[in-house]
Amino acid sequence: MSHISEVLVVGAGPAGSSVAYYLSCLGVRVHVIEKAKFPRDKICGDGLTPRAVTELVRMGIDISDHKQWPRNYGIRAYGAGHTIEVPWPELSSMPNYGLAKRRKELDHLLIQRAVSAGATLDEETVVTAPILHERTGCVIGVKARKKTTKEEVSYYARLIVDAGGVAARLATSLGRVQNQSRPMGVAHRTYIKSPLAATDMMESQLELWEGKAGQSAIAPGYGWAWPVSDSVVNVGLGSLSSHGAPKGMDYRSMFATWMENAPKEWEFTEENQLEPLRGAALPMGFNRKPLYERGLLLVGDAGGMVSPFNGEGIAYALQSGRVAADIIAQALSRTSTVAFQKTLEEYPKFMKNELGGYYTMGRIFAYLIEKPVVMQACVKYGLPRPMLMRLVMKLLSDAYDKNGGDWMDRLIATLAKVVPGA
Ligand SMILES: Cc1cc2nc3c(=O)[nH]c(=O)nc-3n(C[C@H](O)[C@H](O)[C@H](O)COP(=O)(O)OP(=O)(O)OC[C@H]3O[C@@H](n4cnc5c(N)ncnc54)[C@H](O)[C@@H]3O)c2cc1C
Incomplete structure (x- = not known):
């Protein structure tokens, strides 16, 4: 046929x-x-x-x-003892949510x-x-x-x-x-029944600890959690390699540790986990x-x-x-x-x-x-600076006005123009 x-x-x-x-x-x-x-x-x-x-x-x-x-109206990021909230920017080319x-x-x-x-x-x-x-x-x-x-x-x-x-x-x-030679990510996610589903921010954990929070080494990855309904959040973690796929990481144990270290009121428990943790590559x-x-x-x-x-x-x-x-x-x-x-x-x-x-x-x-040293320094010195974080937010989420906009938009647009294209 x-x-x-x-x-x-x-x-x-x-x-x-x-x-x-x-x-x-x-x-x-x-x-x-x-x-x-x-x-x-x-x-x-x-x-x-x-x-x-x-x-x-x-x-x-x-x-x-x-x-x-x-x-969701922005990102709430945690790292180096800081918690900051950065709203999505007000732009003419995109909504602010x-x-x-x-x-x-x-x-x-x-x-x-x-x-x-x-x-x-x-x-x-x-x-x-x-x-x-x-x-x-x-x-x-x-x-x-x-x-x-x-x-x-x-x-x-x-x-x-x-x-x-x-x-x-x-x-x-x-x-x-x-x-x-191009970057590759690997990420895993599941769904958890959690009171965090009431939030209207995207929660982003910039430090994943290998053991107890603050008392162990930091694993090379980041975590997220955000509501997909009024009772369920999508929870996951990812890691990034500048070339090829990140290797040799035990995502299951990283995830279990993150669940343990997450704020107790989020109720990230095994009983509340609705699906097995599943992962895939990000090209x-x-x-x-x-x-x-x-x-x-x-x-x-x-x-x-x-x-x-x-x-x-x-x-x-x-x-x-x-x-x-x-x-x-x-x-x-x-x-x-x-x-x-x-x-x-x-x-x-x-x-x-x-x-x-x-x-x-x-x-x-x-x-x-x-x-990890660079990542930790960025988190430690960057997070407490609101203006810098607004710029980082625009850059990381590609949320800026390509034409006009404020000085941050113009800076990102100029940089994107002058660097050689991938
Ligand atoms: C854990 C994880 C978390 C992520 N989180 C986000 C996020 O929060 N936000 C975001 O924007 N992106 C996220 N991404 C990336 C996002 O999922 C992908 O970039 C997106 O799905 C790409 O869409 P696509 O249509 O190119 O491919 P896909 O969504 O993968 O669609 C490909 C389709 O092709 C079909 N197909 C494949 N092979 C064949 C075949 N041989 N014959 C017929 N059909 C075929 C598949 O069944 C599938 O339906 C995440 C990725 C992962 C792994």
């Missing part, structure tokens, strides 16, 4: 749903293939910064119900949005290999296996988009492997390139677009899908193959221009803070 469309999207996470949604809005025939069946879970912190909220609003997602979409939404619900909403705009979807269909043009070697389709019937299906399209997440099976099989700073070559275009985690500053990937997955859709629709309007290819080659350039400088700064950040 075979199937033909204009654009084929592999993976229906935020990146795949975004590209499918925007392409459908532009009248392009787009087909999405997803190995899971919705609603499906994805290991994630479920945190949506103002940048991600902006992308959701662009896609017409209704976020007005505060009960369904718990809002973030959200949290379980991925089981968020991803389902996003793919429904794409389908209601006109995209078609095959669930429970695993893409197994690319189909290449005999003479040019360009990707012209994919082979897939239906999970329920075991049937083998071939799909063909003028363009294939790999939105398959960190594994990026298609890109990998074509030799587009992860660049080990950062464009660690897989080129983002377009020979008929295959990469969006989201497949292109390594998680921010090295804060581990956020949803906003960039949505953004890359939006940008890609615009360029793909332009390419499809060209009348020659040369012009089609040339237009698609604009996508990597555009993404580099948008995020390359910022990701280069993120790589420097990752290199510095993976050294």
